[in-house]
Amino acid sequence: MAKKAVILVLDSFGIGYAPDAAKFGDVGANTFGSIAKAFKAAKGRQLALPNLAGLGLVKAAKAAAQGVAADVQDAQQVVGAYGYARELSSGKDTPSGHWEIAGVPVLFDWGYFHDKTDSFPPALIDELCRRTGVPGILGNCHASGTDILVKLGDEHISTGKPICYTSADSVFQVAAHEQHFGLEKLLQFCQVARELLDDYNIGRVIARPFTGDSAQTYARTGNRRDYSVLPPAPTLLDKLTAAGGTVISIGKIADIYAHQGISQTLKATGLPALVDSTLAQMAQQSDNSLIFTNLVDFDQNFGHRRDPIGYGEALEYFDSRLAELMAACDPDTLLLLTADHGCDPTWQGTEHTREYIPVLAYKPGMAAADLGERMSFADIGQTLADYFALDAMAYGESFIARLN
Numbered sequence: 299m300a301k302k303a304v305i306l307v308l309d310s311f312g313i314g315y316a317p318d319a320a321k322f323g324d325v326g327a328n329t330f331g332s333i334a335k336a337f338k339a340a341k342g343r344q345l346a347l348p349n350l351a352g353l354g355l356v357k358a359a360k361a362a363a364q365g366v367a368a369d370v371q372d373a374q375q376v377v378g379a380y381g382y383a384r385e386l387s388s389g390k391d392t393p394s395g396h397w398e399i400a401g402v403p404v405l406f407d408w409g410y411f412h413d414k415t416d417s418f419p420p421a422l423i424d425e426l427c428r429r430t431g432v433p434g435i436l437g438n439c440h441a442s443g444t445d446i447l448v449k450l451g452d453e454h455i456s457t458g459k460p461i462c463y464t465s466a467d468s469v470f471q472v473a474a475h476e477q478h479f480g481l482e483k484l485l486q487f488c489q490v491a492r493e494l495l496d497d498y499n500i501g502r503v504i505a506r507p508f509t510g511d512s513a514q515t516y517a518r519t520g521n522r523r524d525y526s527v528l529p530p531a532p533t534l535l536d537k538l539t540a541a542g543g544t545v546i547s548i549g550k551i552a553d554i555y556a557h558q559g560i561s562q563t564l565k566a567t568g569l570p571a572l573v574d575s576t577l578a579q580m581a582q583q584s585d586n587s588l589i590f591t592n593l594v595d596f597d598q599n600f601g602h603r604r605d606p607i608g609y610g611e612a613l614e615y616f617d618s619r620l621a622e623l624m625a626a627c628d629p630d631t632l633l634l635l636t637a638d639h640g641c642d643p644t645w646q647g648t649e650h651t652r653e654y655i656p657v658l659a660y661k662p663g664m665a666a667a668d669l670g671e672r673m674s675f676a677d678i679g680q681t682l683a684d685y686f687a688l689d690a691m692a693y694g695e696s697f698i699a700r701l702n
């Protein structure tokens with residue numbers, strides 16, 4: 299039988315703080331609940347997500363938030379399977395979340411640059427400048443990637459020094475102007491940084507190219523590149539491709555999995571283009587294929603930017619496209635919607651939040667099913683291993699039997 303699966307990761311769409319949120323200072327965070335509240339206060343109407351509610355999102359969110367419901371209208375009839383999952387991985391970062399979704403939780407601790415200023419070891423910066431020939435770096439601190447452009451963009455252009463910054467995540471981020479510094483030079487700089495940062499156990503180096511000619515107009519472009527370390531074990535993607543299947547990466551997925559277990563990489567920028575590309579692949583791909591899309595805008599443009607109204611509007615837009623995605627499923631297509639961590643846009647700071655993620659599954663004609671609380675994001679990978687008749691993953695409990 300022909301089998302296709304589609305995963306859409308709504309990046310940062312948490313639905314209630316996780317049982318271990320206290321370790322992260324995140325007790326009380328709820329990305330979905332906070333968006334719904336702020337949206338209603340600002341617009342005088344409820345956030346309207348009829349198609350997500352139809353897959354069971356409102357029910358899953360209510361259960362995840364221990365009865366504190368996101369103020370969103372529930373559907374009269376649910377047509378999918380819905381649950382909520384906690385994270386086994388020790389961090390609340392994007393690679394940990396994605397790798398765990400694909401059956402490989404990250405149980406070790408990443409390296410972090412904890413100091414808010416003078417964050418990077420001088421020996422690292424010296425070596426990086428020596429090997430790349432740049433005259434020094436700017437930043438060297440924890441920062442929001444948009445704020446730091448306003449602050450240091452002009453100086454970057456006049457000095458030719460790249461802006462290097464980090465956050466509570468295991469990241470080394472480099473912002474540089476696409477024309478003045480050059481995109482290629484930025485990517486080369488990041489590749490050297492990647493080599494040096496393996497010793498520091500840093501999960502990702504991220505190139506953050508931008509354009510514009512003043513603090514008012516500096517804007518990041520779609521040419522972001524993430525240089526990730528390899529997942530600690532073969533993921534579902536590796537297993538599926540090794541078995542002759544096809545994995546189509548749309549958006550950031552290939553970068554997040556360090557290009558492991560990917561058959562084809564499709565870039566698209568912005569929610570509309572990412573959904574369009576997903577729909578196009580659903581029409582094209584056939585047997586044993588996984589179409590895997592990351593919707594980064596939720597996290598990058600709204601979660602980290604602490605913009606709950608923009609987040610709500612983006613959710614409504616996605617919900618309107620979800621009807622098309624569901625209609626594009628033939629009887630052999632399994633559609634999964636989930637997230638990789640939370641990023642409550644009303645929470646203090648600009649970082650991710652440790653939350654339950656939604657697990658929503660849909661196949662045409664299936665009976666509604668309550669999947670309840672899942673003990674790991676890896677239940678998704680295990681379910682897909684079952685679905686594609688692959689060897690079981692080391693983590694996760696399959697819910698394939700509930701998808702009939």
Ligand SMILES: O=P(O)(O)O[C@H]1O[C@H](CO)[C@@H](O)[C@H]1O
Pocket residue numbers: 392441442443444464465466467468469471504598602648
């Ligand atoms: O503020 P920006 O540059 O968007 O950074 C955010 O993006 C990084 C990667 O997801 C996170 O570590 C977070 O700090």
Ligand SMILES: [Mn+2]
Pocket residue numbers: 309310391392597638639
């Ligand atoms: Mn993420």
Ligand SMILES: [Mn+2]
Pocket residue numbers: 310392597598602641650
């Ligand atoms: Mn993020």
